[in-house]
Amino acid sequence: MAYGHKELAAMADPTRRAMVERLRRRPMTVGELAEGLPVTRPAVSQHLKILKQARIVSERREGTRHYFNLNPEGLLELRGYIDAMWEDALASFSRYVAAQKRQRRNLRK
Amino acid sequence: MAYGHKELAAMADPTRRAMVERLRRRPMTVGELAEGLPVTRPAVSQHLKILKQARIVSERREGTRHYFNLNPEGLLELRGYIDAMWEDALASFSRYVAAQKRQRRNLRK
DNA sequence: CATAATGGTAAGTGTATGCTTACAGTTAGT
DNA sequence: ACTAACTGTAAGCATACACTTACCATTATG
Numbered sequence: 001m002a003y004g005h006k007e008l009a010a011m012a013d014p015t016r017r018a019m020v021e022r023l024r025r026r027p028m029t030v031g032e033l034a035e036g037l038p039v040t041r042p043a044v045s046q047h048l049k050i051l052k053q054a055r056i057v058s059e060r061r062e063g064t065r066h067y068f069n070l071n072p073e074g075l076l077e078l079r080g081y082i083d084a085m086w087e088d089a090l091a092s093f094s095r096y097v098a099a100q101k102r103q104r105r106n107l108r109k
Numbered sequence: 110m111a112y113g114h115k116e117l118a119a120m121a122d123p124t125r126r127a128m129v130e131r132l133r134r135r136p137m138t139v140g141e142l143a144e145g146l147p148v149t150r151p152a153v154s155q156h157l158k159i160l161k162q163a164r165i166v167s168e169r170r171e172g173t174r175h176y177f178n179l180n181p182e183g184l185l186e187l188r189g190y191i192d193a194m195w196e197d198a199l200a201s202f203s204r205y206v207a208a209q210k211r212q213r214r215n216l217r218k
Numbered sequence: 219c220a221t222a223a224t225g226g227t228a229a230g231t232g233t234a235t236g237c238t239t240a241c242a243g244t245t246a247g248t
Numbered sequence: 249a250c251t252a253a254c255t256g257t258a259a260g261c262a263t264a265c266a267c268t269t270a271c272c273a274t275t276a277t278g
Contacts, residue, residue: 002126002130005123005126008117008120008121008126009121011117011121012117012118012120012121013235013236014114015236015237017111017114017117020194021111023201024193024194024197024201026201027201027205029254029255030254030255030256031253031254031255039236039237039238040237040238040239041254041255042237042238042239042240042255042256042257043236043237043238045255045256045257046236046237046256046257047236049256061245063244063245063246063253063254064244064245064246064253064254064255065245065253065254065255066254066255066256069198069201069202069205070194070197070198070201070202071198072195072198072199072202075191075194075195075198076195078191078195079188079191079192079195082184082187082188082191083188084133085129085133085179085184086181086184086185086187086188088133088179089178089179089180089181089184090181092132092133092135092136092178092179093178093179093181096136096169096178122265122266124266124267138224138225139224139225139226140223140224140225148266148267148268149267149268149269150224150225151225151226151227151267151268151269151270152266152267152268154225154226154227155226155227155266155267156266157226158226172223172224172274172275172276173223173224173225173274173275173276174223174224174225174275175224175225175226
């Protein structure tokens with residue numbers, strides 16, 4: 001599969017996005033994460049598995065507690081993917097503007 | 110809803126991602142877009158509606174033909190969203206590394 | 219004016235997936 | 249060793265949603 005796809009799929013779900021945004025403040029355990037969300041702890045655990053596979057979060061265990069943190073790797077890949085799209089979009093847009101200019105100039109005569 | 114969410118949801122589907130990637134080359138009509146994909150034209154039309162609402166593509170009509178193009182707006186917003194996450198992830202990571210250093214220094218004495 | 223070309227919309231269907239409950243595993247403490 | 253704390257996994261269910269077929273709308277063309 002192509003770059004960025006797994007990461008995008010992981011970021012598609014609203015609950016997972018809420019989790020990621022909570023992790024922006026500080027690393028959290030599964031239980032902590034679940035407290036602030038309208039879903040049960042097992043649901044959070046399942047979401048974390050997906051986010052971890054997409055390298056959007058990383059896990060660090062201390063005893064029975066599993067701390068989850070944002071992972072720059074997956075986010076960087078996602079960033080690169082979107083960035084490339086954005087540059088192509090800009091290029092395409094400027095091509096269109098130039099074409100419009102030519103067209104108007106030709107109509108004028 | 111928060112920034113970037115609608116755009117992420119739009120980019121979640123594999124077919125829509127394939128469409129977006131085809132539009133990186135050049136603007137295309139609905140029919141053209143559908144030819145290179147394993148789904149019917151109405152499906153493509155429905156996907157385009159979602160991508161357009163997320164401002165990831167823009168539409169330009171010439172007669173009966175509807176040309177679709179990448180739209181920098183939605184992609185820029187998406188970029189900003191991911192970028193902010195990535196920076197927080199980096200900050201969080203460096204905090205963790207620093208904490209680890211302190212811990213090792215304390216253990217040594 | 220009739221027909222073709224192009225594309226959006228409605229209705230129905232099948233499936234992926236997010237959620238819950240129940241259970242099992244691992245580590246810390248007493 | 250036993251219990252508590254913390255978490256992952258399995259099974260089942262309900263809903264969202266991507267897809268198809270059928271149909272309608274608009275614009276160009278003869």
